[in-house]
Amino acid sequence: MNIVVLIKQVPGSTEIKVDPKTNTLVRDGVEAIVNPFDTYAVEEAVRLKEAQGGTVTVLTMGPPQAAEALKQALSVGADRAILVSDRAFAGADTLATSFTLAAAIRKTGGADIVIAGKQTLDGDTGQVGPEVAMHLKLPFATYVKKIESADGGKLRVERLVEDGYEVLELPTPCVITVVKEINEPRLPSLRGIMAAKKAEIVTWSAADLGEDAKRFGLSGSPTQVVETYVPERVKTGEMITGTVEQQVDRLVEKLKETGVL
Numbered sequence: 001m002n003i004v005v006l007i008k009q010v011p012g013s014t015e016i017k018v019d020p021k022t023n024t025l026v027r028d029g030v031e032a033i034v035n036p037f038d039t040y041a042v043e044e045a046v047r048l049k050e051a052q053g054g055t056v057t058v059l060t061m062g063p064p065q066a067a068e069a070l071k072q073a074l075s076v077g078a079d080r081a082i083l084v085s086d087r088a089f090a091g092a093d094t095l096a097t098s099f100t101l102a103a104a105i106r107k108t109g110g111a112d113i114v115i116a117g118k119q120t121l122d123g124d125t126g127q128v129g130p131e132v133a134m135h136l137k138l139p140f141a142t143y144v145k146k147i148e149s150a151d152g153g154k155l156r157v158e159r160l161v162e163d164g165y166e167v168l169e170l171p172t173p174c175v176i177t178v179v180k181e182i183n184e185p186r187l188p189s190l191r192g193i194m195a196a197k198k199a200e201i202v203t204w205s206a207a208d209l210g211e212d213a214k215r216f217g218l219s220g221s222p223t224q225v226v227e228t229y230v231p232e233r234v235k236t237g238e239m240i241t242g243t244v245e246q247q248v249d250r251l252v253e254k255l256k257e258t259g260v261l
């Protein structure tokens with residue numbers, strides 16, 4: 001079974017700054033981690049491979065330093081790592097991102113299952129997995145919390161919904177996005193870390209993907225971020241002092257003023 005796992009490197013801090021001129025994230029000087037949901041995707045792929053054989057390929061679109069995220073995935077059992085990186089991909093919205101990832105998946109020779117995280121910590125749209133499925137014209141299931149079985153050209157999964165879960169059966173090849181309930185990601189072994197350090201990261205540029213260049217990056221992105229802002233925190237707390245009776249009177253007065261009473 002050939003499994004491709006999509007992983008993204010994201011800022012490891014919630015103190016994210018946005019460049020006011022370009023409306024893009026300022027990534028310089030910010031610690032980068034593998035998007036947490038993607039670690040569950042990698043673990044699930046490695047478990048499937050261990051049970052049934054096959055190959056796990058991890059794929060990311062990002063700047064050269066995203067190779068570190070790929071190495072982390074290699075250290076816990078992925079077999080092959082591909083970095084899709086080119087200035088032509090800058091400014092990509094989710095449509096251009098998923099188009100690029102889909103082209104790279106095709107270039108790998110395709111996959112029986114593509115596994116992605118349910119969403120990222122930074123972009124947070126949850127759109128990339130389903131959009132990759134759309135570009136590859138594959139069926140997909142989101143919010144998968146368990147793979148019940150994966151054989152006979154079919155994948156049977158439990159999909160998390162608000163008040164329980166659904167059981168879905170999909171023909172392979174297909175795309176799924178996973179939630180953290182699906183497994184407990186393993187820690188890398190020392191051997192795994194050493195092997196990942198030496199491993200080759202295959203890097204593909206825009207030209208390598210052989211697609212219409214206009215569909216990459218900003219030129220392939222119909223979405224425009226026109227404004228970004230950090231919500232202003234307004235501190236309106238007031239200390240009520242005096243005797244207990246005075247405090248209660250003042251509180252009741254305040255509640256009436258604000259329309260609560």
Ligand SMILES: Cc1cc2nc3c(=O)[nH]c(=O)nc-3n(C[C@H](O)[C@H](O)[C@H](O)COP(=O)(O)OP(=O)(O)OC[C@H]3O[C@@H](n4cnc5c(N)ncnc54)[C@H](O)[C@@H]3O)c2cc1C
Pocket residue numbers: 006007008024025035037038041059060061062090091092093094095097098101115116117118119120122123124125126127128129221223224225
């Ligand atoms: C107009 C516009 C301009 C933008 N410009 C930039 C920019 O200049 N630079 C920039 O960094 N971002 C930019 N972004 C953000 C960029 O579009 C998103 O980071 C990207 O499309 C992924 O979306 P997401 O983070 O919401 O992923 P989600 O849809 O929430 O991710 C779901 C899953 O898809 C997979 N996935 C997502 N992204 C990747 C990836 N890159 N590689 C592999 N797997 C992935 C992961 O498995 C992830 O868990 C821009 C967005 C817009 C709308």
